[in-house]
Amino acid sequence: MIRKVLYFLILIAFGFFILSALSAYFPFGENVLTGVARYYTEKGVKDLGGINIVTSVVTIYRGFDTLGEVTVLFLSVTALAFTLVGLKVEKAKLPKPTLIMETGGRYLAPLIILFGAYVFLHGHLTPGGGFPGGVIIATSFLLLLVTQENYRFKKFHITTTEVLAGTLYVLVGLLGLYYVKSFLGNFLKTGKPGYLVSAGIIPIIYILIGFKVGSEMTSALNNLKEGGDEH
Amino acid sequence: MSEAVVIFSVVLALLVVLATFILWLTKDLLIGVLSSAVISLVASIFFLILQAPDVAITEASVGAALTTGFFIFALKYVGRREDD
Numbered sequence: 001m002i003r004k005v006l007y008f009l010i011l012i013a014f015g016f017f018i019l020s021a022l023s024a025y026f027p028f029g030e031n032v033l034t035g036v037a038r039y040y041t042e043k044g045v046k047d048l049g050g051i052n053i054v055t056s057v058v059t060i061y062r063g064f065d066t067l068g069e070v071t072v073l074f075l076s077v078t079a080l081a082f083t084l085v086g087l088k089v090e091k092a093k094l095p096k097p098t099l100i101m102e103t104g105g106r107y108l109a110p111l112i113i114l115f116g117a118y119v120f121l122h123g124h125l126t127p128g129g130g131f132p133g134g135v136i137i138a139t140s141f142l143l144l145l146v147t148q149e150n151y152r153f154k155k156f157h158i159t160t161t162e163v164l165a166g167t168l169y170v171l172v173g174l175l176g177l178y179y180v181k182s183f184l185g186n187f188l189k190t191g192k193p194g195y196l197v198s199a200g201i202i203p204i205i206y207i208l209i210g211f212k213v214g215s216e217m218t219s220a221l222n223n224l225k226e227g228g229d230e231h
Numbered sequence: 232m233s234e235a236v237v238i239f240s241v242v243l244a245l246l247v248v249l250a251t252f253i254l255w256l257t258k259d260l261l262i263g264v265l266s267s268a269v270i271s272l273v274a275s276i277f278f279l280i281l282q283a284p285d286v287a288i289t290e291a292s293v294g295a296a297l298t299t300g301f302f303i304f305a306l307k308y309v310g311r312r313e314d315d
Contacts, residue, residue: 127284136292139292221300221301
């Protein structure tokens, strides 16, 4: 009990410091844009053609960070698989799904996959993008893994998707290096802002990231369900 | 912000505080995981109110859905009770 009180006090102290630091930086409700933030909001649409400026920043202006994030995700999923194999964890015993769970999961999963694909295809137009889209797709596979008894997919397919998407992502970056002299630079025409086929390489990169994140998360969930025995 | 949005936000903030206290006091790890999912969901609604829809959609899908799934699979291995 003393430990729990101590945790609570540490949490309150931490929250107080963060709150005071944040309110010193950004006065609440004030519209202050300085430096690069002003440049992104004023010139972003004209430069790249994507009306969702957040995705322009994530994929083009700060594209290298996104590549790093994808790498971190890949490493952590690999580490999870290694840990499960190394600890010789047994297969998780899930309770037997009822009829309602089984039928509901079967009909809901394709709709969730469709929504995830919509989120990453329209990343340059509406909120969302590759990461949330891929995670939504992985969520539908989580639904299938929990609700369908003995649900399996071919491990080969999912690994191939992951490797292909990652390689193509780096390849698109290298093409940018060749054509416009900057890694992950935009080398296609930007088109009319607001249309589905616009914004240069942003949709291409987001489709690849969506596939990569979705397949990575799905394989991690599958590893967690199967344990370390069968690899 | 209009009056209704402020009242809505206060109710949601109280829900976060309640979920935090449950998370703090419970010995059942499954309840802890579910209350952290509630905190993530309410946080995503807050992001939406503060006009950050990109962050909101990421928080809802990662924090509320996928993390809960990972934790529940992990609880299958380590057991549901917390021992002091």
